[in-house]
Structures are given as C-alpha cells and as structure tokens.
Amino acid sequence: MRRIYLDNASTSFPKAPGVLEAMSSYLSQNASNPGRGSYNHALQAMELVIACRSKLSTLFGCTDSRNVVFSLNVTTALNTLMAGLLTREDHVLVSGVEHNAVMRALVLHRIPYSVIPCDKDGRIIVEAMPELVGARTKALFLTSASNVTGTIQPIREAGEAAHRLGLWTCIDTAQGTPTVDCRLEEGVIDAIAFTGHKGLAGPQGVGGLVLSSNLANCVTPSVGGGTGSRSESFAMPDLLPDRLEAGTQNIVGIAGLSAALDFLNTQGMMDRTSCSQLLSYFLSDSRITVIGPATMEERTSVISITVEDFDLAELAYRLDAEYGIQTRYGLHCAPLAHTTLGTLQTGTIRFSCGYATTTEEIEYTIQAMKELLYR
Numbered sequence: 555m556r557r558i559y560l561d562n563a564s565t566s567f568p569k570a571p572g573v574l575e576a577m578s579s580y581l582s583q584n585a586s587n588p589g590r591g592s593y594n595h596a597l598q599a600m601e602l603v604i605a606c607r608s609k610l611s612t613l614f615g616c617t618d619s620r621n622v623v624f625s626l627n628v629t630t631a632l633n634t635l636m637a638g639l640l641t642r643e644d645h646v647l648v649s650g651v652e653h654n655a656v657m658r659a660l661v662l663h664r665i666p667y668s669v670i671p672c673d674k675d676g677r678i679i680v681e682a683m684p685e686l687v688g689a690r691t692k693a694l695f696l697t698s699a700s701n702v703t704g705t706i707q708p709i710r711e712a713g714e715a716a717h718r719l720g721l722w723t724c725i726d727t728a729q730g731t732p733t734v735d736c737r738l739e740e741g742v743i744d745a746i747a748f749t750g751h752k753g754l755a756g757p758q759g760v761g762g763l764v765l766s767s768n769l770a771n772c773v774t775p776s777v778g779g780g781t782g783s784r785s786e787s788f789a790m791p792d793l794l795p796d797r798l799e800a801g802t803q804n805i806v807g808i809a810g811l812s813a814a815l816d817f818l819n820t821q822g823m824m825d826r827t828s829c830s831q832l833l834s835y836f837l838s839d840s841r842i843t844v845i846g847p848a849t850m851e852e853r854t855s856v857i858s859i860t861v862e863d864f865d866l867a868e869l870a871y872r873l874d875a876e877y878g879i880q881t882r883y884g885l886h887c888a889p890l891a892h893t894t895l896g897t898l899q900t901g902t903i904r905f906s907c908g909y910a911t912t913t914e915e916i917e918y919t920i921q922a923m924k925e926l927l928y929r
Contacts (some may be wrong), residue, residue: 559880637663640693715741722769758807808911841927845895
C-alpha cells in the first residue's frame with residue numbers, strides 16, 4: 555500500500571535532502587567530540603557545530619551565534635529557559651492554545667500562570683493582557699502557531715504589548731518555523747525555542763534556544779557537567795553557549811539539522827498549494843467542521859477537523875488501514891487548546907502537510923475522505 559504522510563506537525567517526513575548523508579558522513583568519517591580535543595577531527599566537529607549555530611543565528615535574527623544554545627528538543631529548551639529564568643515567586647502569561655511543552659513545564663517548575671483568552675480561531679486577544687499582569691508577572695510564553703489549528707499568532711503585536719507591560723517575550727516556534735517569521739528583536743522578542751525535526755525537516759533529537767544578549771545574561775544553568783571549557787572549575791562557565799550546554803550534545807543530529815537548513819535556504823518557503831486545496835475541500839463539505847481560520851494566510855499547513863456523525867478515531871484508523879493515509883487523531887498534547895476551542899471531549903483529526911506533499915496526494919486524500927464519509 556502507498557504511504558501518504560500527513561502528520562508533519564508531529565515530525566517531518568521525508569527529511570530534507572542531504573540530512574541522511576550529513577549524519578552518516580559525520581558518524582562514519584568523524585564521530586569526534588567538539589571541544590574535547592585539539593586533533594583535526596575534533597576541530598572539524600567543532601566547525602560543524604559552529605556552522606549550524608551560525609545558520610540558526612541568521613534564521614532567527616540573532617546577532618551573536620554564541621547565544622544559540624542546543625538542546626534535545628524544544629521541550630527541553632523551554633524547561634531550560636523556565637528553570638533558569640523563573641522561580642515559584644514569579645508569574646507568567648500564556649495563550650489559551652499552548653502545547654503541553656509549555657503547560658507541563660510550568661506545572662513541573664511550579665510557576666504560576668494566567669491564560670490569555672483567544673478568539674474562536676484560537677488567536678490570542680492581545681487587548682486582554684494588561685488586566686492579567688500583576689506585580690510578580692515576569693514573562694509571556696507564546697506559541698508562534700497552534701499545533702491544533704495552525705492558527706498563526708500575532709507574535710509581534712503580543713511581544714510589543716508584553717514589553718510595554720515590562721515582560722520578557724518567549725516564543726515557542728515548534729509549529730511556526732519556517733512559515734511564520736520569528737526573529738529576535740529588542741522590545742519585541744527576547745527568546746526563541748526551536749526544534750529541528752518539524753518544519754525545518756531535520757532529524758529528531760536536536761532543538762534549542764536563541765537568546766537576546768539581555769536575556770542571556772539572566773538565564774542560569776539548571777544542568778551541570780563537562781563543557782570542554784574552564785575545566786579547572788567545578789562551576790559552570792559563565793560564557794555561552796557552554797553555560798547552558800552541559801555534556802556531549804547530539805552532534806550527529808546537529809549535522810543533520812545543518813544540512814536541513816542548507817536545503818531550506820536553497821528551496822525557500824514550502825509551496826502550500828496542496829494544503830490550500832485540502833482546506834478548500836474541508837470547508838465545502840457540510841459534514842466537516844474546520845477548527846480554526848478559513849484561509850491559508852492565517853494558518854500554517856496544519857488543518858484540524860471534526861466530522862458530523864462519524865467517530866474520528868475510526869476515521870483516522872480507516873484512512874490508514876484502507877488508503878495508507880497517515881494523520882493524527884486526539885488532543886495532540888494540547889488539552890488547553892482544545893478547552894479553548896470547545897473540542898476537549900471529541901478531539902480532532904489533524905492533517906498536516908510538509909514540503910514534499912504533492913497535489914496528487916491531496917487529491918487522493920480528498921477522494922478517500924469522500925468514499926469513507928458517503929459510501
């Protein structure tokens with residue numbers, strides 16, 4: 555059976571051209587640890603990591619690539635930021651559509667929060683922010699785009715409002731990059747958490763933080779270990795990125811991400827024609843309800859739906875079993891979003907296109923949906 559992969563919001567497939575080759579080359583030809591030796595292969599490994607930091611610095615508008623800090627994924631990056639910036643005496647704002655990467659981290663670190671209300675499409679109401687801010691409020695944590703609806707958030711407007719209120723602005727770009735432009739900017743955005751395995755089409759196991767110089771000085775390490783620098787001291791080094799990168803990083807993943815970034819720079823933004831065609835079909839079918847915006851201009855290539863008088867779990871199963879179409883059903887690790895959108899009890903079935911999704915695959919998916927709903 556053919557495979558139609560429409561779960562790119564979970565992780566991208568296929569990975570970008572060059573990713574596998576870059577990872578294989580590093581493992582077979584080098585496999586040395588950067589910063590742990592002065593021999594040629596260790597220096598080459600260091601150059602590989604520095605090159606990837608530089609590419610990410612350019613992508614996210616960071617003027618100092620040392621402020622790009624690698625981690626296992628965006629979730630670890632968010633935890634690093636929260637643990638190093640906030641205490642239980644602080645308070646933060648979040649949107650009503652945040653992923654559990656934010657919500658569970660806040661609960662784990664016992665950081666109080668208030669939820670900014672959203673409109674019917676899951677877009678935050680920026681005007682509601684001031685009344686939620688108190689003396690202890692320190693930061694705004696905001697996704698650049700919802701992983702449930704694809705709704706693009708007004709991150710610039712929200713960031714400017716947060717700064718007027720005296721708050722740091724921290725953006726989770728897991729779902730937005732590269733569709734949503736998100737760059738560090740004084741008075742707007744102070745921190746960006748990213749992952750390599752979704753829209754960037756890199757491998758799993760590598761993500762990180764991009765920090766403004768002002769915020770970087772305020773984040774203390776929550777994990778200690780070797781860095782290859784200042785080894786005479788038991789304390790973590792003051793310099794970045796070492797201060798927040800204890801232990802050996804996922805160098806093979808960084809090699810793959812670097813290749814994915816090269817592909818992004820060559821290809822540019824993905825063609826979303828196929829996703830637009832899928833959205834148009836969903837909007838035209840009276841049994842289907844699209845959750846979120848009705849236009850591609852307001853969303854990423856993520857579309858969640860409910861279907862009248864059809865069990866969504868069964869629909870997802872049959873799409874896969876009978877047609878080879880892979881989607882995702884459920885709450886998508888974002889119960890707060892479903893509470894906001896009124897879909898907590900039903901969940902949604904989510905279709906998410908990627909850079910390699912073709913018009914022919916979408917036409918096949920539309921035909922499969924029609925056969926399942928009306929046969």
